[in-house]
Amino acid sequence: MNDMTNKWIGQRTIRPDGAEKVTGRAAYAADTTMPGMIWGKVLRSPHAHAVIRSIDTAKAEALPGVKAVVTRADIVDFPLDKPVMLGIQDMRWMSRNVMAREKALFHGHPVAAVAATSESIAAEALRLIEVEYEVLPHVIEIDDALRPDAPILHDFLRFEGKPSNIAGKLEHKLGNIEAGFAEADVVIERSFTTRPVHQGYIEPHACLVSVAADGKTTIWSSSQGQFMVRAMTALLTGLPQSDIRAIPAEIGGGFGGKTIIYLEPLATLLSKKSGRPVKMVMSREEVMRASGPTSGSKSTVKIGATRDGRLVAAQGTFWLQAGALPGSPIRGAAGCGFAPYTIPNVVATGFDVVSNRSKVAAYRAPGAPIGAYAVECVIDEVAEALGMDPLELRLKNAARQGTKAAHGPVYPRIGFMETIEAAQAHPHYNTPLGEAPAGRLRGRGVASGFWFNAGGESSAQVNITEDGNVVVTTGHPDIGGSRASIANITAELLGIDYKRVSVLIGDTATIGYSNLTGGSRVLFASAMVVTQSAEKVITSLKERAAKIWKIDPEAVAWENGEARPVSENAGRFPPLSLAELAARATETGGPIGAGVQLNTTGAEGGFATHLCDVEVDVDLGIVRVLRYTSFQDVGRAVHPSYVEGQMQGGAAQGIGWALNEEYIYDRQGRVENAGFLDYRMPVCSDLPMLDAVMIEVPNPKHPQGVRGVGEVPLVPPLAAVANAVHDALGKRFYALPMSPPRVLERLEG
Amino acid sequence: MAKIHVTTTVNGEPVEFLCEPQQSMLDVLRGPLGLTGSKEGCGSGDCGACSITLDGRLICSCLMLAVEAEGHEIGTIEGMASGDGLHPLQQKFLEMAALQCGICTPGVLIAARALLEKNPDPTETEVRFGLAGNLCRCTGYDKIVRAVLETAAEMRGAKAEMPEAVR
Incomplete structure (x- = not known):
């Protein structure tokens, strides 16, 4: 399938869900209604850290129009002594995240929820709930959380035998780090910080839940996995999974932030108690205070190189804020930072630190941008110290087939070197920066990045309609165009026009188990199950043609959407089209269709190299990106437009992370900028065109050569922008974001 | 609270609705009028997901009171495609x-x-x-x-x- 004779793979076809989305008809979770529906709202803690002594809901329940109230007493608790894992999520923490139990652990932590006949009555009811708190000292920043006298969030957490806010540690080791540094001629060690940033999906969390009188429960919600919604809701409410049907609404962005649930179990319990369908929608402020974000961090990276530019030793320590409950993405920070390079001696250590802010959720290559920021900035300094071109240094040390990575694998065929070579050859790298206007300075930066990518469980069903067209169903919410790619692949395999393929996302009742839309796994995994299903369909079609012609099925070929005899020796018959075979399905064996369910493996890592030009206004401190080009090994671009879209969107998010986005807390531990006005994501006028250069080194372990492409694009930008700002100003920044006040401070300092 | 009667035009068609005085145009579009194509991303006029036109002028419908629609012309995404095709x-x-x-x-x-x-x-x-x-x-x-x-x-x-x- 990887040759250039493809008719549909690689084509920029119109996405199957497109017309509904440009006309406002696509149904997102908040667009869904039901007869008799009522509204749920959440009461949230006004304190960053407090014991909840009591909750009195009597007055709220007495308010006319209030139909149900739920508190911690209604959520299934999980004993603290042993993990209850669902994928990478521990339900002990998930239970306490959706509703505070012993303590409120962050400002905005849910304490109770009500359902009422109108939103305004629900809001009024929240004011009538009386909660008695014992306010405790709180801690937000990593350094504060690690102090010996720091308030301890969880009595049950111990680190090295003592009560601690360190919830976990991870270490990757390769070679002999001391010997490695002893061999180095140049050693650079630097420390960095990044602030917590939010995924920033435009659609707030929303769901509608109906629990019928017999307990049968239907959930419409915005998530990155309907099966995750079903499983977590079942665990937190005590309902059996077989009673829950989770229907994936169209999802308005997730970026990892919708791989866990917040509202669904509350709405389910409210619906069960009230006997009415319950709708819940977060406000933007609630999204910012109580969902996501990713970790703030501090890290120290030390890299040693020989005079001729060989990286011989690398050590990194990464401290990540988990938020109120354990689970920061230390694996991404510690595992991905050094992964693009062949370095014989590596120690990478991650620490998971809890503090009184909302629990982190995954954010696009979780942890990897944090690790890569520190590593790629130090690599830039190593290149400077050696007097080497930064791309040349990267190319000289680039990981390749056979490289043993510190986090475990030996790489198969990968395309990292190709991304660097493409950058070196690109006009962007070979065009002078040009003269900056007075009062401004220009610079260029480069950085690379890696993400693991993932396989895992997927299911597909491919059915031939009676009129000879195709309906494909898979189990992954389509977050960025995956249906379009599946249409291309199915059309290619069956040899028909892509417009004859309809692609749907099944719910938990209509398609087999499928893991999350996450880990850049969707097209990798669903292409595998769709391919195997389509191959089964083709086998069946050939058997039917053989039956009609009364020849051996082996003597039938499937070409261009038709069955035909493999040769004249097999017999002389006019070809049978898909439509003709579909019309004769009943007489040849019944309905035509096939499904496949797999635990997919072979999702190899992805690599990218980014180039960034900036212009810094030295009077205002504003950094403006003038030009940006991403080079990525995308395996096989099944639908190039949506691959480019991933690259461009990731670059934009990274530019926001580097330049402006950050959570700002007040002295009481409250987020001060819980809205889009003050949490400054890039707008259209902030950015230039974002050039995306796709490099296709097919994944040898995938039928179409697919590699995950969605997350790698957020890994290099932080350092690419930081290195460009250094190039412009001659000064290095070791903290993000490089927002105007920080830039001015650095320029004046 | 007594509801207010509003007579307006939405996507060229005459429309009447009842609303509370504090209700936003977005809430009325998405609720009683069933026009859920306009989205709420922030409720504070910062994201533009609720953009509509009022007498041809671009506005955020989350920042407009529904009563202000009286006698004016509202344009939403649902009215962008004409009968014979997409815009x-x-x-x-x-x-x-x-x-x-x-x-x-x-x-x-x-x-x-x-x-x-x-x-x-x-x-x-x-x-x-x-x-x-x-x-x-x-x-x-x-x-x-x-x-x-x-x-x-x-x-x-x-x-x-x-x-x-x-x-």
């Missing part, structure tokens, strides 16, 4: 993959149409500032800006001049 902007967004998750798309399209009605031949910079009130977190805006420039050129009967340094 050229809608068609171009599909062809050029200028959407990913699609939640910002209705607002972006309404803003883009308002821009082209005022300025049929915008520069890239004018498009970027014309859409600066519409947050998109998926696309990085690249394909959106290109699609608007291409559409503008097509509607003028010209060929789009893509910005330099870009293939």
